[in-house]
Amino acid sequence: MKRLFYLVNTIDSVESISEDLHRDGVSNWRFHVISKDDAGLYSHHIHTASVLDRTDLARFVERGLIIGGLFAAFFILPLALWGGLEWPTSAFVAMGVFAVLAGGWLGGFGGIGTENYRIRRFHKDLENGKYLIMVDVPKAEVERVEALMAGLHPEAALRGESSSVNNPFAAADGRVHIMH
Structure with missing residues (x-):
């Protein structure tokens, strides 16, 4: 499984992305959102990231x-x-x-008490009110999901990818494969 990271500015974009990904077969268990505005995510029925996604x-x-x-x-x-x-x-x-x-x-x-190593590089964006969308996708479906997101949601630029499995020996600075 690959975890794809997307940043968006508004809850409306998150809601629209959630609907499109669900329509495409991505379940809540493979779709996680992190934001300072947990109440907003809850009121829009958006699946928030668990404590395991937020912390190390x-x-x-x-x-x-x-x-x-x-x-x-x-x-x-x-x-x-x-x-x-x-x-x-x-x-x-x-x-x-x-x-x-x-x-x-x-x-x-x-x-x-430690921010998850995969999301640490998005800390400033999250503090500034952006929404981090994490989508876990089987490797064989990565290109299809990336194409779907690029076609329907150009406002959600792909910001990186990593494995969806924890690595106890991963770099502490949160390095993931960065998309250019």
Whole structure:
């Protein structure tokens, strides 16, 4: 799946784009809008982006799980194998599981307060009242959706694309493939 990013200036454009994309078969689950005006989106029955689209929660949880797993591998596993402790194996497994889950939980604290790395480059536009439309499209349908948007909504210039899957190792500056 590819995620296409479009910026528009008005809620009327967002509503018109939403109707056209729905008519073309794009469901609400593949269409997300971010705006300062959440009440306006709600009153126009526009599908808003979830907390996972707005924040870096998922990416930070993934990073925390990885760090917890590395902690378990480098500290708890050697302790279990060569530590000389007479504890049951289940105690070491429990400590390893705890390390992984604690890493994910702690990572979530950082992610919930951090703007999603994919939308960070649109921060100034969103603060200035624009609407960011994100459309998740199967790779085989990208050209068709881009043509539909260019033909029906020239006011919504394609501003970038990325994968719709989180990447815990993505650049922190929000780099996505930029359209020129």
